[in-house]
Amino acid sequence: DAMVIQNPRYQVTQFGKPVTLSCSQTLNHNVMYWYQQKSSQAPKLLFHYYDKDFNNEADTPDNFQSRRPNTSFCFLDIRSPGLGDTAMYLCATRLGSGANVLTFGAGSRLTVL
Amino acid sequence: DQQVKQNSPSLSVQEGRISILNCDYTNSMFDYFLWYKKYPAEGPTFLISISSIKDKNEDGRFTVFLNKSAKHLSLHIVPSQPGDSAVYFCAAKDTGNQFYFGTGTSLTVIP
Secondary structure, eight states: OOSEEEEOSEEEEOTTOOEEEEEEESSOOSEEEEEEEOTTSOOEEEEEEETTEEEEOTTSOTTEEEEOSSSSEEEEEESSOOGGGOEEEEEEEEOSTTOOOOEEOOOEEEEEO | OOSEEOOOSEEEEETTSOEEEEEEEOOTTEEEEEEEEEOTTSOOEEEEEEETTOSEEEETTEEEEEETTTTEEEEEESSOOGGGOEEEEEEEEETTSOEEEOOOEEEEEEO
């Protein structure tokens, strides 16, 4: 009965080879977030969607793109992964206006070789 | 610029004793604070939260204290149990619904 599901849990890719990470939610939450977390660092917000409205953080590299085809799904596309993109990628959701809690998925650990 | 800081990367506590995890923040516009717990290979799970208009919130063995004048937040776990061993993240939400996280404190509860 997992509520925020991320796939794959583990992904190894080669330098420059595109990768897509997926997130699905059964909570019917309006807001979906993608965070990048590197070892011993705080999760860093890449972007988020409020319904279909996309909000990109100013320092998110152009290499990172996102899609939200419907309420339930959100994708993170890394077009040309570099070694520095090795990290845990966390998807989170929030109900919407007035809601103060993020619900996280289990994360996708990406390793770029 | 880290707006939420957890200055202790790790903490070890004997089972049954109190664990105190600390968090400092810089932005006085934060209106909500949260603690998340993370086990290895899992995502963070919500533990407890507090609104900026309160100074204490308690849920079972977990109590969060907020000192707005000091811009300081703490999580008390009493009594600590071995299953509490995990990484604890402090988070803060601003009025624009942006969330900011600390770097985490790894708690080890020794049986």
